[in-house]
Each structure stands twice: as structure tokens, then as C-alpha cells.
Amino acid sequence: xxxxxxxxxxxxxxxxxxxxxxxxxxxxxxxxxxxxxxxxxxxxxxxxxxxxxxxxxxxxxxxxxxxxxxxxxxxxxxxxxxxxxxxxxxxxxxxxxxxxxxxxxxxxxxxxxxxxxxxxxxxxxxxxxxxxxxxxxxxxxxxxxxxxxxxxxxxxxxxxxxxxxxxxxxxxxxxxxxxxxxxxxxxxxxxxxxxxxxxxxxxxxxxxxxxxxxxxxxxxxxxxxxxxxxxxxxxxxxxxxxxxxxxxxxxxxxxxxxxxxxxxxxxxxxxxxxxxxxxxxxxxxxxxx
Amino acid sequence: xxxxxxxxxxxxxxxxxxxxxxxxxxxxxxxxxxxxxxxxxxxxxxxxxxxxxxxxxxxxxxxxxxxxxxxxxxxxxxxxxxxxxxxxxxxxxxxxxxxxxxxxxxxxxxxxxxxxxxxxxxxxxxxxxxxxxxxxxxxxxxxxxxxxxxxxxxxxxxxxxxxxxxxxxxxxxxxxxxxxxxxxxxxxxxxxxxxxxxxxxxxxxxxxxxxxxxxxxxxxxxxxxxxxxxxxxxxxxxxxxxxxxxxxxxxxxxxxxxxxxxxxxxxxxxxxxxxxxxxxxxxxxxxxxxxxxx
Numbered sequence: 001x002x003x004x005x006x007x008x009x010x011x012x013x014x015x016x017x018x019x020x021x022x023x024x025x026x027x028x029x030x031x032x033x034x035x036x037x038x039x040x041x042x043x044x045x046x047x048x049x050x051x052x053x054x055x056x057x058x059x060x061x062x063x064x065x066x067x068x069x070x071x072x073x074x075x076x077x078x079x080x081x082x083x084x085x086x087x088x089x090x091x092x093x094x095x096x097x098x099x100x101x102x103x104x105x106x107x108x109x110x111x112x113x114x115x116x117x118x119x120x121x122x123x124x125x126x127x128x129x130x131x132x133x134x135x136x137x138x139x140x141x142x143x144x145x146x147x148x149x150x151x152x153x154x155x156x157x158x159x160x161x162x163x164x165x166x167x168x169x170x171x172x173x174x175x176x177x178x179x180x181x182x183x184x185x186x187x188x189x190x191x192x193x194x195x196x197x198x199x200x201x202x203x204x205x206x207x208x209x210x211x212x213x214x215x216x217x218x219x220x221x222x223x224x225x226x227x228x229x230x231x232x233x234x235x236x237x238x239x240x241x242x243x244x245x246x247x248x249x250x251x252x253x254x255x256x257x258x259x260x261x262x263x264x265x266x267x268x269x270x271x272x273x274x275x276x277x278x279x280x281x282x283x284x285x286x287x288x289x
Numbered sequence: 290x291x292x293x294x295x296x297x298x299x300x301x302x303x304x305x306x307x308x309x310x311x312x313x314x315x316x317x318x319x320x321x322x323x324x325x326x327x328x329x330x331x332x333x334x335x336x337x338x339x340x341x342x343x344x345x346x347x348x349x350x351x352x353x354x355x356x357x358x359x360x361x362x363x364x365x366x367x368x369x370x371x372x373x374x375x376x377x378x379x380x381x382x383x384x385x386x387x388x389x390x391x392x393x394x395x396x397x398x399x400x401x402x403x404x405x406x407x408x409x410x411x412x413x414x415x416x417x418x419x420x421x422x423x424x425x426x427x428x429x430x431x432x433x434x435x436x437x438x439x440x441x442x443x444x445x446x447x448x449x450x451x452x453x454x455x456x457x458x459x460x461x462x463x464x465x466x467x468x469x470x471x472x473x474x475x476x477x478x479x480x481x482x483x484x485x486x487x488x489x490x491x492x493x494x495x496x497x498x499x500x501x502x503x504x505x506x507x508x509x510x511x512x513x514x515x516x517x518x519x520x521x522x523x524x525x526x527x528x529x530x531x532x533x534x535x536x537x538x539x540x541x542x543x544x545x546x547x548x549x550x551x552x553x554x555x556x557x558x559x560x561x562x563x564x565x566x567x568x569x570x571x572x573x574x575x576x577x578x579x580x581x582x583x
Contacts, residue, residue: 001342001477001479001566001567001568001569001570002570003477003479004474004476004477005476005477005478005479005480006476016480039481042479042481046342064480064484178303178304178305179301179302179303179304180304181302181304181341182304182315182363183338183341183481183485186363186485186488186489187481187484187485187488189488190484190485190487190488272301
């Protein structure tokens with residue numbers, strides 16, 4: 001098979017990543033969302049492996065990466081972005097495209113806005129950089145951001161990575177749910193049911209508040225550096241609805257824009273279509289090294 | 290850009306379930322109905338998940354059905370008191386599954402537990418055999434690895450000490466061992482393979498059920514002679530693809546099938562039991578090539 005599976009100690013934490021393709025070809029870094037892992041990219045990686053060098057890390061506490069105890073490690077988006085950037089530096093990846101989905105957006109936009117010269121292209125799939133993209137789903141988050149000890153908000157939020165909520169994330173507003181593999185949530189649950197993992201999820205829900213004030217910085221980065229961007233978005237996502245995709249149009253000049261009639265994990269139901277768009281986009285927009 | 294969508298719709302995998310003999314059976318389906326059927330049956334401790342990478346490739350040629358056996362993967366786990374966890378009963382489930390889906394003729398992929406189960410099915414002559422693919426699925430004494438031989442001895446003399454040894458066969462270390470032993474390049478083995486199996490094994494009651502199935506494995510040996518006769522008399526078109534470093538089912542088992550079926554094609558791969566994890570692309574290609582050569 002084309003994908004290989006690796007681990008590497010980064011800033012003291014064992015980081016798991018999937019890799020495929022020739023390192024001489026343009027690199028695409030795939031950044032996964034909550035509460036999954038690089039497993040969400042298993043089919044996309046295989047599709048792109050012949051033409052690109054693809055890397056997909058798992059964040060600490062997710063997938064097959066180490067889950068350091070919460071007392072020893074800052075589970076923050078800032079820290080995740082530092083770890084991902086350090087991994088790329090250590091692998092000597094100097095230029096790359098980023099695929100930003102869900103949590104991958106705040107991780108990846110931090111990296112992109114701080115290292116604009118290293119960015120070849122940005123591919124955004126149900127990842128947010130605009131406050132108007134945070135609709136009703138985000139009400140319990142806002143309650144938690146106001147009061148870290150809001151038990152009711154914490155209880156509501158924890159249902160989204162319990163078995164039923166997790167399945168809902170994968171299937172809500174998907175036109176034909178029979179195409180969504182149950183492998184997704186069962187593999188996620190293997191990691192989510194580790195001791196203390198629930199507290200880690202909660203820490204990141206709370207830390208998400210640090211992303212919102214950075215949105216204007218990222219928007220300024222779009223205006224200043226004019227990155228090439230492909231948006232492939234499940235427009236019926238309840239978590240990051242299509243309005244958040246539309247918002248990019250205000251600031252991104254070099255934008256190719258595609259909405260799909262599906263939900264949050266758009267790759268599960270429109271994987272073939274999205275993979276094909278990405279391949280075509282990267283062939284046109286990246287340089288063969 | 291959307292011009293390929295019709296082809297891709299056909300190739301998309303669907304995840305379904307159907308009630309067979311009062312048990313909810315989960316299955317993966319891909320490829321257009323009307324193409325030649327190919328039934329993929331998993332082994333221990335896996336499920337149709339083991340075919341996830343080859344299904345899209347094989348569905349270009351075949352209508353694929355890959356069911357999970359009861360207590361495996363995403364199929365139901367009937368109570369031990371209400372369901373007979375034996376290879377003969379698993380064969381009845383597969384027969385019922387094919388009947389419900391109105392499959393009258395199909396190719397079969399025989400791997401690990403799937404080999405005895407499908408040989409039970411094939412021997413009853415209710416379904417026409419198009420082609421057989423044996424992949425580390427054994428029906429010869431010489432193909433039995435030392436681990437299975439030891440387990441049969443321990444089950445025959447089941448005391449508390451032997452029971453403790455046998456229980457290792459349903460633990461994570463053994464599950465991982467089955468995926469990693471004999472492979473050429475460890476970095477090619479997706480960790481979700483054994484982690485998904487382990488996650489499902491941790492459910493209440495699963496280990497007892499899997500111990501019962503393991504105990505029943507010895508009952509397959511009494512059928513070996515009949516199954517070998519069946520192969521020899523029928524001379525089904527047969528492809529043998531085998532991880533030659535497998536310690537569960539030895540390469541001697543592959544050679545024995547090849548000797549029984551002189552027109553069969555035998556290909557060894559430098560890997561272990563779950564050969565598809567490392568050589569899925571090559572094996573899927575070999576299956577399509579062999580089928581087209583018939």
C-alpha cells in the first residue's frame with residue numbers, strides 16, 4: 001500500500017503521522033479536526049500519493065500520537081501549531097500546502113500567517129476564520145469561555161465525542177449516510193475512551209476561545225499575502241456552516257470555491273469529488289521541485 | 290471536474306446491514322450489481338475492515354459483498370446461550386446472507402476463518418462457484434502453524450493453567466502479533482487495523498465468545514478430507530495469494546492447495562498473515578488479472 005505510518009518525538013511528545021508519496025514532489029500537510037485523527041484522510045492520502053508528498057500528523061491526545069498527562073502538557077491550539085511546525089522543520093519540509101479542517105484551521109492558520117513564505121497553497125474544508133461562521137453550535141462554547149466551570153456547558157459539549165454525538169458529527173446532513181464508514185467513529189472511540197481524554201477535549205473546547213481574537217490577523221494575512229486558496233466545504237455542516245466558507249470571499253483574492261450538499265466530514269460522502277479538485281488545484285498551483 | 294462522478298458513484302462503498310437468521314449482519318457493498326459477484330470473508334480477529342483498501346479496486350471488476358460474521362466487526366453479538374458460535378453455524382449465516390441477497394453464483398475469497406466457513410458453504414452446492422481465491426486460508430494439516438497446533442492441545446486438556454495460556458489469544462499483544470509477524474516493512478501496517486480489532490474485542494462478553502470459536506476450530510479438521518476431495522473433483526478456477534511468512538497458516542498449506550488444483554495459480558508475497566495490509570494493491574491486481582485470464 002502507498003501510505004506508511006511513522007512516529008517521531010517532537011518537543012518531547014511522540015507524534016504519529018501518515019506519509020505517502022515522493023519527497024521531491026510538492027508537499028501537502030493534512031491537519032485533522034476534532035475529535036478524530038489522520039484516519040479521516042486515509043483515502044485522500046492514497047489518492048494523492050502518486051503526484052504529491054503527503055503528511056498527516058495526529059495532535060497529542062488524538063489518534064495514535066502520545067497522550068501526555070494533562071498536568072504535564074498544555075493542550076492548546078498554540079502548542080499544537082508549534083508541534084506541527086516543529087515536525088515539519090525536523091522533516092526539512094521548507095515549502096508546503098496546508099489542508100485545514102475543523103481544529104486544523106486554527107492550527108494551520110497560525111502556521112501560515114507566521115510563515116507566509118513557506119506556504120504554497122491553502123485548502124480549507126469546514127474550517128473557520130470568521131466569527132460569522134460560528135453559529136448556534138457554538139453557544140455552549142461561548143458559555144464555557146465565559147465561565148470555565150460552567151458544568152452544564154461542559155456536559156453538553158462532552159456529548160459530541162460520546163458514541164451517539166460522534167456518529168452524529170459524521171452523519172448529520174449527509175444526503176446518503178450509507179456511504180459513511182462506521183470505521184470512523186469506532187476508530188475515534190478507541191482513542192477517546194482513554195483515561196483523561198475527556199478532560200483533554202474539554203481543555204481544547206475552552207482554549208478555542210483563543211482562536212477567535214486571531215481571526216482578524218489571519219484575515220489580514222489573506223489580504224497581505226494573497227495565498228492561493230481552494231475551498232471545498234460541506235455547506236450543510238451544523239458545526240461550521242457554509243456561511244463561514246462564504247466569508248473567505250471578503251479577503252481571499254485567489255480563491256477557488258466549491259460547496260457540497262453535505263455535512264461536517266465532507267470527505268466521507270464527497271471524497272472522490274473533493275480529491276479530484278485538490279489534485280487538479282495542486283497540479284496547477286504548485287511547483288515541481 | 291464532475292465528469293467522472295458517474296463512475297465514482299458506482300465505485301463508492303456502501304455500509305449496510307441485513308437480518309440473517311435473526312442476527313443483524315453488517316456488510317460492505319461496492320461495484321455495480323450485474324458485475325460478477327465476489328464474496329470477501331474476513332478472519333480472526335478482524336472484520337470486513339481488512340478489505341477496506343482493496344474493495345474500491347476490486348469493485349471496478351466485481352460486485353463486492355463483504356459481510357462481518359456475528360461477534361466480529363459491526364455485526365450483532367448474539368448471546369452465547371442463543372447463538373451457536375461454531376464454524377458450521379457461521380456457514381449457515383453466510384448461506385442465509387447469500388440467499389437473502391439472491392446471489393446464485395459468486396467468487397469466494399477464503400482467508401483464515403473464512404476458509405473452513407466457505408468450504409462448508411461450497412460443499413453444499415447451493416451456490417455456483419465462479420472462482421476461488423485462497424489467501425492464508427487453510428484446509429490442509431501441513432498448513433497448520435505451531436500456534437494453532439498448541440492451542441488445539443491446550444483446549445483438549447482444558448485446566449485453569451491452560452486456560453490462562455489460551456486467553457492470551459484474545460489479548461491485544463496477540464492481535465498485534467497477527468498483523469506484524471512476517472511483514473517486510475512494519476511502517477506499511479496501518480495501526481487502525483489492530484486497534485479497531487482490539488476496541489471491538491473489549492466489548493462485554495466478546496472474549497468468552499471468541500474463546501468458544503477458537504475451541505471449535507479443531508472441528509474443522511474432520512472436514513479437511515472432504516473439502517480436499519471437493520476441490521479435486523470440482524477443479525474450480527483458483528488463485529492462491531499467500532503471505533509466505535505467515536506463522537498462523539504456513540506456506541505448505543498454499544502449496545497443498547496448488548497440488549490439488551494443478552491449473553491454479555500460486556503467488557507468494559514476502560509478508561505475513563494479513564497480506565492485504567502490505568500487498569493490497571498487488572493482490573487486488575492479481576485477482577483482476579487472474580479473473581480476466583479465465
